[in-house]
Amino acid sequence: MLVLGIDTSCDDTGVGVVRGRQVLANVVASQAALHAPMGGVLPEAASREHLATIDGVVGEALTRAGVELHDLDAIAATRGPGLAGALLVGLGYAKGLAWGAASPFIPIHHLEGHVAACLAEDAGRGPPPEPPFLCLIASGGHTVLFDVxxxxxxxxxGGSRDDAAGEAFDKVARLLALPYPGGPALAALAGDGDPGTLPLPRPMARQHGFDFSFSGLKTAVAVFLERHPDASRADVAATFQERVVTSLVDVATRAARAFGRDTLVVAGGVAANRALREALAAAALHVHLPPPGLATDNGAMIALAAVEQVRLRGVPDQVEALAVDAAPYLPLAEGPSRPRDAQAPRPHDAAR
Ligand SMILES: Nc1ncnc2c1ncn2[C@@H]1O[C@H](COP(=O)(O)OP(=O)(O)OP(=O)(O)O)[C@@H](O)[C@H]1O
Ligand SMILES: [Mg+2]
Known part of the structure; x- marks a missing residue:
């Protein structure tokens, strides 16, 4: 099944082409330079930039994949969650393209796309993850644990009670005066630092549940930098990263044990983090991660999710699919879940 996938949920125009689980092309036009002076994404500017670039990015993805529009079996796009105006561009474009090419249109949940990145066939990677598994999504907008x-x-x-993990990386990067986008820059600086020396707190260290909290850690970094202006920035970055990674890995492995799962799927932009990947390699679980390049927003993951959706549920009804609107807020979870031996139900909020 040959599918083109489009993601314009935030500030990257991503278009990918996959054949089954094989990624033929994955083109991402980053808007980082456009938003850098603001230190964050300006939604209106993001929508306009998607509009200006999407046609060229689709053309390049088709060329790189060596396929023509009429070869495609389906066209998929992110329907939400994300920035409303940005989503509208990719969704509207994909519907029009599908309609014009008489190809089925498949709307995709952005977080399902992140998880589907782990399905990509890649040299040296084993078979794809098979449910049941526990799934951690750690990105710029979400840090959430699902039982699948x-x-x-x-x-x-469970999930973050405040900032997402990627958001915390970005905010602390700003405190460290690192260039936007901050997450990868902070991770690079952390590589030169010592994570063992500074007195930064361990978030939610004594909880029995499966939640995260990163905004207190961020504030602790701000206070520390104010009191110790001459501290090694690399050590601060390394210690902050160690606290986030340890929290993610500890809670995810504890949840996997509680839910009786021996497989952990980790997805979202923070899954690109090398320290996190190394810590996960030491966990006593079968861990699945997206291949490098498919962790942060991209179109190939949306195409992979569409292939999976068709495999599970067939091609969606086209009257319904073409009527799907952009959904800035769109929970993925369907309802509450409890560890196998839990006594009392725990509150469950929306996926965000
Ligand atoms: N190597 C890295 N180490 C730490 N964080 C990283 C790294 N690479 C990317 N990130 C973070 O990942 C986030 C971007 O990931 P992604 O594109 O999945 O998020 P998003 O699309 O903005 O959010 P969402 O998917 O929740 O809507 C940013 O916050 C970025 O700082
Ligand atoms: Mg994303």
């Missing part, structure tokens, strides 16, 4: 008892079912078991 069967393909396509997401039961929320």
């Amino acid at each position: 008892p069967e393909a396509g079912r997401y039961l929320r078991v």
Whole structure:
């Protein structure tokens, strides 16, 4: 099945082409330079930039994949969650393209796209993850844990009570005067530092649940830098990164144990982090991660999610699919879930 996928949920215009689980092309036009002077994404500017670049990015993805528009079996796009105006561009473009090419249109949940990145076939990678598994999504907008008892079912078991992990990386990068986008820059600086020396707190260290909290750690970094202006920035970066990574890995592995899962799928932009990947390699679980280049927003992951959706549920009804609107807020979880031996139900909020 040959599918073109489009993601314009935030500030990257991503277009990918996949054949089954094989990624033929993955073109991402980053808007980082446009938003850098603001230190964050300006939604209106993001929409306009998507509009200006999407046609060229689609053309380049088709060329790189060596396929023509009429070869495609389906066209997929992110429907949400994300920035409303940005989503509208990719969604509207994909619907029009599908309509014009008489190809089925498949709307995709952005977070399902992040998870589907782990399905990509890649040299040296084993078979794809098979449910049941536990799934951690750690990105710029989300840090959430799902139990996935069967393909396509997401039961929320915990998540961040404040900042997402990627958001915390970006905010602390700003405190360290690192260039936008901050996450990868902070990770690079952390590589030169010592994570063992500074007195930064361990978030939610004594909880029995499966939540995260990163804004207190961020404030602790701000206070520390104010009191110790001459401290090694690399050590601060390394210690902050160690605290985030340890929190993610500890809570995810504890949740996997509580839910009786021996497989952990980790997705989202923070899954690109090398320290996190190294810590996960030491966990006593079968860990699945997206290949490098598919962790942060891209179109190939949307195409991979579409292939998976068709495999599970067939091609969607086209009257319904073409009527799907952009959904800035769109929870993925379908309802509450409890560890196997839990006594009392725990509150469960939306996927965000
Ligand atoms: N190597 C890295 N180390 C740490 N964080 C990283 C790294 N690479 C990317 N990130 C972070 O990942 C985030 C971007 O990921 P992604 O593109 O999945 O998020 P998003 O699309 O903005 O959010 P969402 O998917 O929740 O809507 C940013 O916050 C970025 O700082
Ligand atoms: Mg994303």
